[in-house]
Amino acid sequence: MSFLPIFIDLKDKPVLLIGGGAVAREKLEKLIQAEARVRVIARVIAAETRQLLAQHHLSFEERPFFPNDVTGHVLVISAVNDSLGHARIAAAARARGILVNAVDEPASADFFFGAQIERGPLQIAISTQGLFPGVARALRLWLEEALPEDLSDELGQLAVLRKNVRHFIPDPTQRMRQLKEQLQIWQKSWLTEHTHYSQAGESTR
Structure with a gap:
């Protein structure tokens, strides 16, 4: 399967993030950087994730996920820690025509987060289509060493x-x-x- 690499404008657009652990926090940082309107739902919100939410004045709901939660969002990101949970969230999103990312679960993902490099306005994203994210991270580190800190000029x-x-x-x-x-x-x-x-x-x- 071949995926289309795209850069999407999420500024002020509603995105649902399900999960409250370290992985969810990593995705939350990316969504905040993209200026998305993030809604977070999780059974348990870890202290560091809670701190990031408070820092950016974002609300959250500490409760189980329900299929109707996905309604009204342009993207859904599942950062839970079990395959059945990913599959349930993906099914709810796909039934409503919403693209979903399930972290480390390619079968339940319509798109993947690439390992990102930013040098001023230059952005590079590297993906292994979820097969081995560590390879993408290794290539990102190599490119970070090779490229100057800023290419704005x-x-x-x-x-x-x-x-x-x-x-x-x-x-x-x-x-x-x-x-x-x-x-x-x-x-x-x-x-x-x-x-x-x-x-x-x-x-x-």
Whole structure:
């Protein structure tokens, strides 16, 4: 099975998170970062998860899950610790046409969270489709070492270049050719600069 990798805008959109442990807290952090309107339901809310909820003034319901809880949400995330619970939550969401993520349970998941890297406006997500999340995390750590801390300046310069090319070259074919040529020039320059920086850093260790 092949999954379509997408980046979704969740700002002010209702998302249901079921679970209150460490895994739920990890997903909660991502949803808060995405500015989603998160609703949390769990039989037990761990102290650290409760603290994060309080810090961001988010309400929660410490009770069992019921199938109708999924109604009105754009996404459902199941962070419970048993397969039967995942399957029950997934069935309720799918019956209502809502996409569901079940942590570490591929059969009950319509989408997966990738291991994420952020460098300014640049975002990279890596996924193994739930088969071995540790591989995705290992690749994320490798890329974090390879990439500079912030690429805002470089991406800003490229954005200005793209805007100018789109303005001054109306023909789509010529525009694409020009953008490709400029990108190749930038790529060579960037790789030379950062490869040199990386090698210099290694030589001083």
